[in-house]
Amino acid sequence: MTKVINVENIITKFGNTLIHDDLSFSIHKGEIFGILGGSGAGKSTLLRQLIMLQKFQSGNIEVLGESLRGISHKSAHKLRQKWAVLFQFGALYSSLTVLENICLPLLEYTELPKGLIENMAMTKLSMVGLSSESAYLYPSELSGGMKKRVGLARALALDPELLFLDEPTSGLDPSSAEAFDKLIVELRDMLGFSVIIVTHDLDTIKSALDRFIVLQNKKICFDGNYETAINSDLTFLKEFLKAN
């Protein structure tokens, strides 16, 4: 299996506070990979490091074969087009309609004709399960679950190879959350990208993740799938999976 992300011996500090102490793991192509851990465990920080929003003090991260340490501007720009991020609250541009939000990356990064771009955007909108009536709504007119779906459609606009999601189901009702998990799995099966999810949601962990790591005490205390986790004799892990 090809590795899409390889993390080696990452150490992160904010001032004198150590956040990550020597993390290493890798993510394979086509996998839905979870980053779990209690609040403040440094999950979001790790995600932000993978997408070059935050520095790390030592170690190395390789994404799609590019080392992030000392990466040039040009390759960073190229790399950014190969991944997409869905932020916790969708981060839709509030002055643009749903359709314009989804068209934006296509208009910026490709030279495709306008009509085709709009058709693509409408198709992606339907892929994430929204009807075409929402095309001309503004983000302020959408519910939380719809915002996340539009965010996902925008993330899928450029056919990313990697999709990063920060707590995608937090703030959604259980049935919307379940539907969202299903959607991610379905899209992965269809389009074959790899997904990296930061989550607490036990349902997501059970139903969507192929493999996950659990951060605790600045280290990775588990790396494997749900079956192994449930059958392991790490009491902390069992508690964590039950408590959440």
Add this chain to the structure above:
Amino acid sequence: MQRIKIQYLNAVNLKVLIANDWTKESLANTNSIEKDIVNLFDKTIVFDFTDCLTLDSAGAVEILRIKNQLTKDRCSVTCVNLQEDHAKLLSFYEKNFHDKPELPPKKYISIEGIGKWIIDGFKGSGDFLSFVGEMLFALLKLIISPWNFRFTAFIKHVDTSAIQAIGIITILSFLIGLVVAYQSAGYLTKIGADIFIVDISVMSVFRELSPIITAILIAARSASSFTAEIGTMKITEEIDAMRTMGLDPFVFLVIPRVAAIIISMPFLVFVADIAGMAGAYLVSHFQLGISLNDFIDRMYLEISVNELYVGLGKSPIYGAIIGIIGCYRGFQATGSTHSIGKLTTKSVVSALFWVIICDAIIAVALTKLGI
């Protein structure tokens, strides 16, 4: 590289070869919906994908657009010889393929539009009046139970809105006093009325310039920040949270802010007066050789203390206008962060507008009263 090749098998049956790359890169800058394929009617068409190398979402959607157009032109279309993953991708996109829906009707300027604008204007003033009403009601409650006054918040706003503005107000008023005196100095020497520089500059500074300069600066600093702060709280539902906890946002947010500005304004104007006079004196001294004693004597003898009182007296009114409009605009925020920017602009502009209208009314009224 050719992506499409058409082969006629006979008059109605034809084969379209889909070849090479169908990606965002290869489709860049093309005419969407390939030209040669649009004028086919009532045909039976087979899309042959044997030579298709790569297919991404742009390519798939483009093929679907072509197919869609042909179907509209009463052709029947079938796809053959697809690679397995291309077939999967294409059928997935086909299931979700959608045209852009009709734009919702645009609003044109029409009789209806003008009427709506006027009605909105009335509604707006109604909203504003009910806002002021609610504020007065909160004030009444506070008069009955003054221990509910948010003193800490009040002090904080006095600090951020007034004390932190003293520096800039001093500098600007000093410069304005200096400029007014400097501009008049030339004319006054010409007619040999040097000493009148004191009357002109002190009167204009006390009566008009200080209060207006202070109001402009406070509107720029505080009306905008009140709108942005309250607007953000409105959008993040903090204000709703307050209401549900039985905390009156007018008591917590509006009254401390408005009170802080109203009470600070006279002090700020007084500071501006002193700074303005310093500027005027500097010019009188160096340009016209008037000594400090002469300057002060002239002020005592010729200028009524009313000039000072008028300036100080109207400043709390300006303060009230700025504070109330700043808070009112904040409460108008709805939905998106986008609205806050617009409302902040509106709040500064309308605060200044009403300050100047009010200034004009006061000027006329005082003249009629002979003050």
